[in-house]
Amino acid sequence: MGFLDKEFTDGNIVIAKAEDLFNWARLSSLWQVSFGLACCAIEMMATSASHYDFDRFGVIPRPSPRHADFIIISGTVTLKMATRIKRLYEQMPDPKYIISMGSCANCGGPYWEHGYHVLKGIDRVIPVDVYVPGCPPRPEALLEGLLKLQEKIRHESMIKKTA
Amino acid sequence: MKKAEEIFQLLKDNFPASNLELKTDQPTEAIIIASPLEIDKICFFLHDAPELLFDDLMNLSGVDEPKAGLLAVYYHLGSTKIKHKITLKVSTDRNKPEVSTLTEVWKSADWHEREAYDLLGIIFLNHPDLRRILMPYDWDAGYPLRKDYENPEFYQGMKVPY
Ligand code: SF4
Numbered sequence: 001m002g003f004l005d006k007e008f009t010d011g012n013i014v015i016a017k018a019e020d021l022f023n024w025a026r027l028s029s030l031w032q033v034s035f036g037l038a039c040c041a042i043e044m045m046a047t048s049a050s051h052y053d054f055d056r057f058g059v060i061p062r063p064s065p066r067h068a069d070f071i072i073i074s075g076t077v078t079l080k081m082a083t084r085i086k087r088l089y090e091q092m093p094d095p096k097y098i099i100s101m102g103s104c105a106n107c108g109g110p111y112w113e114h115g116y117h118v119l120k121g122i123d124r125v126i127p128v129d130v131y132v133p134g135c136p137p138r139p140e141a142l143l144e145g146l147l148k149l150q151e152k153i154r155h156e157s158m159i160k161k162t163a
Numbered sequence: 164m165k166k167a168e169e170i171f172q173l174l175k176d177n178f179p180a181s182n183l184e185l186k187t188d189q190p191t192e193a194i195i196i197a198s199p200l201e202i203d204k205i206c207f208f209l210h211d212a213p214e215l216l217f218d219d220l221m222n223l224s225g226v227d228e229p230k231a232g233l234l235a236v237y238y239h240l241g242s243t244k245i246k247h248k249i250t251l252k253v254s255t256d257r258n259k260p261e262v263s264t265l266t267e268v269w270k271s272a273d274w275h276e277r278e279a280y281d282l283l284g285i286i287f288l289n290h291p292d293l294r295r296i297l298m299p300y301d302w303d304a305g306y307p308l309r310k311d312y313e314n315p316e317f318y319q320g321m322k323v324p325y
Binding site: 079 | 297307312318319321
C-alpha cells in the first residue's frame with residue numbers, strides 16, 4: 001500500500017501517493033445500489049445480514065443509484081429488466097463497478113436455451129468487473145467477489161485508463 | 164356440496180340453448196366444456212346461484228392445442244362457503260381466439276386473463292385493460308407459449324439467443 005506502513009513513525013504525518021490514498025478510500029467504502037433480482041438476491045441479502053456482515057468491508061446498500069459506487073446484478077435479468085438496469089447503471093456516478101452474481105447474470109443460467117424472456121448475460125448490456133459463479137453463489141463466494149473487486153480498485157491508476 | 168354431475172345438470176337446466184358437455188374420464192376432477200362466448204353468463208350463474216356460490220376463481224390458464232387448431236382456457240372454480248370445486252374449459256379457434264372476459268364476475272380474472280393474452284394471444288372480449296403483463300409492453304415477436312413460437316434475434320438492440 002505504501003502509506004499505512006509510515007503511519008506511526010512520523011508522528012501524525014502519513015505519507016502516501018494520492019493515487020493510493022484515493023484507491024484505498026474508494027475500496028474501503030463501496031456503497032452498493034440496494035437492488036436484487038431473483039433467488040441470488042436472497043443470498044446477497046444473507047451476505048448483508050449479521051452473520052456474513054458485508055458492512056465490515058464498508059458495503060452499505062443505498063436506496064438511490066446516485067449514492068452508489070457499485071451494483072450487484074444478483075439474479076435473472078429479463079429483457080424487460082435489462083433496459084431498466086441499463087438506466088440504473090447510467091444514473092450511477094463515476095467511478096462505478098459491477099459485480100455479476102450467479103449463473104443467470106453471467107450467462108443466462110438455467111434459462112440459457114429456453115428462456116425466451118431472459119438476457120443471456122448482463123455483460124451484453126453493461127460492462128462487468130467481477131463475475132461470481134454459482135447458482136446461487138454462497139455468501140462466501142460473493143465476499144470473495146467483493147475482495148476481487150477491491151483488489152482491482154487497489155491497482156487502479158488516475159492517469160492510465162483501466163475500464 | 165355438489166358433485167360435478169349435479170352442477171352440470173343445474174347448468175343444463177338453466178342454459179338449455181347452450182352447448183355444454185361433461186367430461187368425467189379425467190385423472191383429475193371432471194371438466195365442464197362450455198362455449199367461449201357464453202362463459203361469462205355461465206360464470207355469473209355459478210357465482211350467484213345460492214346452491215352453488217362459486218366465489219373463488221382459483222386459477223385461469225391458457226393452453227395451446229396446435230394439433231386440434233385450438234387455444235383453450237381452463238377455469239378452476241371453488242366455493243369458500245360450500246367448499247365444492249369445478250373445472251370449466253372453453254376452446255376457441257387458434258386463428259381468431261376470442262373468449263368473453265370474466266372480470267365482471269371475479270376481479271381476480273383481470274390479471275390472469277392478461278397473462279393468457281400475453282403468453283398465448285387469447286383475446287378476452289370486453290376486458291377493461293388487455294395489455295401485456297409479463298413480457299415488455301413493446302414485445303412484437305408474438306406469444307411465447309404458443310408451440311410454434313420463434314424467439315426473435317434481437318430485442319431493443321440486445322441479442323436474445325444464447
Ligand atoms: S443463478 Fe440460480 S440462484 Fe441465481 S438467480 Fe439464477 S437461478 Fe436463481
